[in-house]
Amino acid sequence: xxxxxxxxxxxxxxxxxxxxxxxxxxxxxxxxxxxxxxxxxxxxxxxxxxxxxxxxxxxxxxxxxxxxxxxxxxxxxxxxxxxxxxxxxxxxxxxxxxxxxxxxxxxxxxxxxxxxxxxxxxxxxxxxxxxxxxxxxxxxxxxxxxxxxxxxxxxxxxxxxxxxxxxxxxxxxxxxxxxxxxxxxxxxxxxxxxxxxxx
Numbered sequence: 325x326x327x328x329x330x331x332x333x334x335x336x337x338x339x340x341x342x343x344x345x346x347x348x349x350x351x352x353x354x355x356x357x358x359x360x361x362x363x364x365x366x367x368x369x370x371x372x373x374x375x376x377x378x379x380x381x382x383x384x385x386x387x388x389x390x391x392x393x394x395x396x397x398x399x400x401x402x403x404x405x406x407x408x409x410x411x412x413x414x415x416x417x418x419x420x421x422x423x424x425x426x427x428x429x430x431x432x433x434x435x436x437x438x439x440x441x442x443x444x445x446x447x448x449x450x451x452x453x454x455x456x457x458x459x460x461x462x463x464x465x466x467x468x469x470x471x472x473x474x475x476x477x478x479x480x481x482x483x484x485x486x487x488x489x490x491x492x493x494x495x496x497x498x499x500x501x502x503x504x505x506x507x508x509x510x511x512x513x514x515x516x517x518x519x520x521x522x523x
Contacts, residue, residue, distance in 0.1 A: 374465030
């Protein structure tokens with residue numbers, strides 16, 4: 325069975341973006357942090373995400389030449405969407421009009437569409453042997469995974485910044501949830517990577 329890792333960047337006060345979705349602070353330019361993230365992104369056999377994140381990423385990564393483009397394009401994807409396979413039509417239409425596509429870009433239009441009960445869909449995806457499943461945000465999708473106890477490991481990159489307000493991901497749990505720290509790494513510009521498992 326594959327485990328599901330939720331990977332998120334967050335502020336010191338627990339927000340994954342500002343109140344309007346602002347995430348510019350995530351791009352700190354810390355090369356060691358980028359290298360760490362890149363290694364972990366490559367360690368996936370499947371990337372999963374909610375529909376809004378999927379549409380945003382599918383509109384960006386296929387033509388990107390950034391360092392994260394190869395794993396984001398080449399590793400298979402699953403999108404959680406009530407639209408069913410209709411969500412892929414827009415992705416394929418944009419691909420036809422896009423500029424030069426990078427290797428693996430076609431995988432966005434071939435993503436598995438998980439439109440059933442989220443817990444059942446996650447169980448189905450976990451049942452396959454292989455490297456971990458990495459779940460990417462946004463906040464609504466992350467909250468649903470957390471609320472349903474579907475996350476096996478949390479990889480949180482905490483930045484030395486307090487936003488004061490924004491979008492949290494732990495706001496829908498019904499009772500305090502104990503986690504066990506399994507790994508930590510401090511980066512030169514003050515970000516800290518924290519890996520937790522449910523206790």
